[in-house]
Amino acid sequence: MATIPYSIMITGANQGVGLGLVKYLLASNPRPHHMIAASRNLGGEGSKELEDLAAKEDCLSVVKLDVTKPDTFAAVVGEIDGIVQEKGLNVLINNAGIYLRKGLEDVTAEDMLLAFSTHAVGALMLTKACLPLLKRAASRLSTKALGWQRAAVINMSSRLGSISDNTSGGSYSYRASKAALNAVTKSLSIDIINDGIIACVIHPGWAKTSMGGPDGLISVDESVQGLMKVFAGLDENSNGGFFRYDDPNNSLSW
Numbered sequence: 001m002a003t004i005p006y007s008i009m010i011t012g013a014n015q016g017v018g019l020g021l022v023k024y025l026l027a028s029n030p031r032p033h034h035m036i037a038a039s040r041n042l043g044g045e046g047s048k049e050l051e052d053l054a055a056k057e058d059c060l061s062v063v064k065l066d067v068t069k070p071d072t073f074a075a076v077v078g079e080i081d082g083i084v085q086e087k088g089l090n091v092l093i094n095n096a097g098i099y100l101r102k103g104l105e106d107v108t109a110e111d112m113l114l115a116f117s118t119h120a121v122g123a124l125m126l127t128k129a130c131l132p133l134l135k136r137a138a139s140r141l142s143t144k145a146l147g148w149q150r151a152a153v154i155n156m157s158s159r160l161g162s163i164s165d166n167t168s169g170g171s172y173s174y175r176a177s178k179a180a181l182n183a184v185t186k187s188l189s190i191d192i193i194n195d196g197i198i199a200c201v202i203h204p205g206w207a208k209t210s211m212g213g214p215d216g217l218i219s220v221d222e223s224v225q226g227l228m229k230v231f232a233g234l235d236e237n238s239n240g241g242f243f244r245y246d247d248p249n250n251s252l253s254w
């Protein structure tokens with residue numbers, strides 16, 4: 001694929017869709033010069049596959065990052081800066097997510113706050129922290145068209161974050177926090193476009209991951225292949241959009 005960015009950072013990259021993206025990009029030709037894969041826990045079983053890959057692949061670096069801990073972001077961005085240097089960071093994929101399986105009877109204030117902190121607050125604050133690196137990449141490629149090869153913030157949302165598509169209720173913390181992520185992304189798309197950076201949200205499909213469970217409709221590979229097509233097709237018109245993994249031309253309704 002000819003449209004691979006120079007550098008990409010992915011949160012929640014130790015399993016599921018995030019790890020699938022890392023593996024896909026490692027197998028692509030050309031591949032990114034720098035891939036920074038973040039995991040909140042290093043050194044254990046949960047991130048072993050990712051860490052083993054990083055030990056073999058020069059272009060892959062692993063950083064420790066819990067997206068609910070914004071006080072740690074400056075240090076992590078410092079690490080990323082040391083990796084990408086003067087070329088900056090082309091793409092930030094805010095992928096980390098949690099799905100708390102609770103309905104009206106048992107959802108708690110803590111559940112709501114954790115989901116908001118993970119999806120909306122985490123993505124916004126990490127994007128803010130990465131902005132100098134994203135701006136650096138975008139300004140170095142100022143003659144390039146807007147798109148992920150230049151600079152993009154891609155936020156992994158969900159169809160469950162669509163208010164108009166909600167016909168089954170429940171999933172309070174997940175739905176509300178993904179809707180908030182959508183709102184955050186819309187504002188970002190307006191605020192950073194003049195810096196040459198686009199922002200959008202994407203639904204990766206109901207994938208068979210630990211979040212999606214075994215009844216998921218698609219494999220991680222199908223999700224990732226679709227996502228990559230959407231990423232590669234992002235342009236000026238995609239800014240502020242809400243896309244499905246399998247249809248780059250159709251936006252989901254908010």
Ligand SMILES: NC(=O)c1ccc[n+]([C@@H]2O[C@H](COP(=O)([O-])OP(=O)(O)OC[C@H]3O[C@@H](n4cnc5c(N)ncnc54)[C@H](OP(=O)(O)O)[C@@H]3O)[C@@H](O)[C@H]2O)c1
Nearest residue numbers: 012016017040066067095096097158206207209210211212
């Ligand atoms: N699978 C689906 O059907 C589906 C559908 C719609 C949207 N999505 C979205 O797609 C994204 C990826 O989901 P997935 O299916 O790959 O889920 P997954 O397999 O459960 O992976 C989620 C990832 O997020 C990480 N994470 C959770 N909380 C974090 C935190 N506070 N800081 C850093 N990392 C954290 C997890 O780390 P640990 O391994 O440490 O837990 C894990 O790496 C999520 O945003 C999800 O909401 C998924």
